[in-house]
Amino acid sequence: MAKKVVGISLVVVFLALTGCKKKEKKEEAPTPEELLQTSLHHTTAGMAYFYSKDQGGFENISNIPYENLTCYNCHVETNECSSCHTEGTSSPPPDDACLACHGRQNKEIMLGYSDVHRDAGKTCADCHKSDDAHGDGNSYNSMLEGAIHVECEDCHENLPSNSSHDQHLDELHCSACHVKSTVTCYNCHFESEVNQGQKVAYGAFHEWKFLVKWNGKVHAGNIMTITYQGKAFVVAAPFFGHTVYKPDPATICSECHQNQIVQEYNQNGTMTAVWWDDSTQALSYFKETIPLPFDWQTALKFSYVTKDTQGAWVHLKDDADLKQILFAEPLDELPPQW
Numbered sequence: 001m002a003k004k005v006v007g008i009s010l011v012v013v014f015l016a017l018t019g020c021k022k023k024e025k026k027e028e029a030p031t032p033e034e035l036l037q038t039s040l041h042h043t044t045a046g047m048a049y050f051y052s053k054d055q056g057g058f059e060n061i062s063n064i065p066y067e068n069l070t071c072y073n074c075h076v077e078t079n080e081c082s083s084c085h086t087e088g089t090s091s092p093p094p095d096d097a098c099l100a101c102h103g104r105q106n107k108e109i110m111l112g113y114s115d116v117h118r119d120a121g122k123t124c125a126d127c128h129k130s131d132d133a134h135g136d137g138n139s140y141n142s143m144l145e146g147a148i149h150v151e152c153e154d155c156h157e158n159l160p161s162n163s164s165h166d167q168h169l170d171e172l173h174c175s176a177c178h179v180k181s182t183v184t185c186y187n188c189h190f191e192s193e194v195n196q197g198q199k200v201a202y203g204a205f206h207e208w209k210f211l212v213k214w215n216g217k218v219h220a221g222n223i224m225t226i227t228y229q230g231k232a233f234v235v236a237a238p239f240f241g242h243t244v245y246k247p248d249p250a251t252i253c254s255e256c257h258q259n260q261i262v263q264e265y266n267q268n269g270t271m272t273a274v275w276w277d278d279s280t281q282a283l284s285y286f287k288e289t290i291p292l293p294f295d296w297q298t299a300l301k302f303s304y305v306t307k308d309t310q311g312a313w314v315h316l317k318d319d320a321d322l323k324q325i326l327f328a329e330p331l332d333e334l335p336p337q338w
Contacts, residue, residue: 039135
C-alpha cells in the first residue's frame, strides 16, 4: 500500500512541475468565402467612400445616396466562387474574369498598350494573390488604404544603379517613371447613370499620366470627372496604370521637367489639361505627364461637357464646382528647374 501511495505522489509531483496541458485545438484559417465578407470585391466600400458626402465626394452634388445607385449592386457574392473562378476554386481566375470588372485595365489592352509583365506572360493572379482578391479579413475604405499588398520590390529587390535610380529613388515611386500612361474615362454623364443605369463617358483619355504624392513619394495618379445637372466635379487620387515599360534614358527627364504643360505653369501659373475646341466642337487634352502642383485647385484647368436634348455632347463649363483629392497630396512647390 505504501509503494502505491509513493507512486501516486510521484505522478502528482511530476504533473505539478511539468504542467498538465490539454491538447489545444488548432485554429482553422478562415475560408476564402469568409474572408470575402470584408473584402472590397464584396463590400464595394471603395466606390462608396470616394462618393460619400463625408469625404467631399460627388454625393454633395448629386444628393443621391450611394445605396440608390446601380453601382451599389456591383459586387461579388461571397457564395458565388464561379463569378471569378471558371475552373474550380483551386485554380486562379483567368484574366478575362478580372478584366470584366476592372475596366481601365481592360481599356489599356484594347488601346494597344504594352506592359512588361503582361508581355512576359504574367497573369493578374501572378501578382495579385489571394489576400488581394479575397481580402485579408480586415475592412478597408479603399484599396489605397492597404488592401493591396503587392509591391514592386516583392520581385525587384535589387534595382540597377543608374542616374535616374541614384538620383530619385528616395523621392519617386517606381510608377512615377515606369507607368507609361493612365486611362481616364473622362466626363461621366451622371444623368445616364441615374436615368438609364448606364455608365456613359465622353471618351477614354490616355497618353497622359498625372503625378501626385502618396506615402511620401511622387506616385502615378489619375483623375475622374463627372457632370450632373449643370455642375461639374473632379477628383484626384493615386493610380497604378498597368502600362509598365522601360523608359528611354534620353527622354525620361524632359517628359516631366520640360514638357509643354510645365512650361505653361512656369509662365502663367496655369496647367490646361482639357479644353473645349470651338472649331471642332469637341474636347482636346494634353497628352503627356501632368504633375499636380500645390495650387492645383486653381492652376489645373479642365473643360466639361454635357448632352443636349438630341444626345450630342456640348460645352458645359471650364471649371469644376467641386474638387476632391483623397489618399494623395499635390506635389510640393515645383523645383526651379521645372
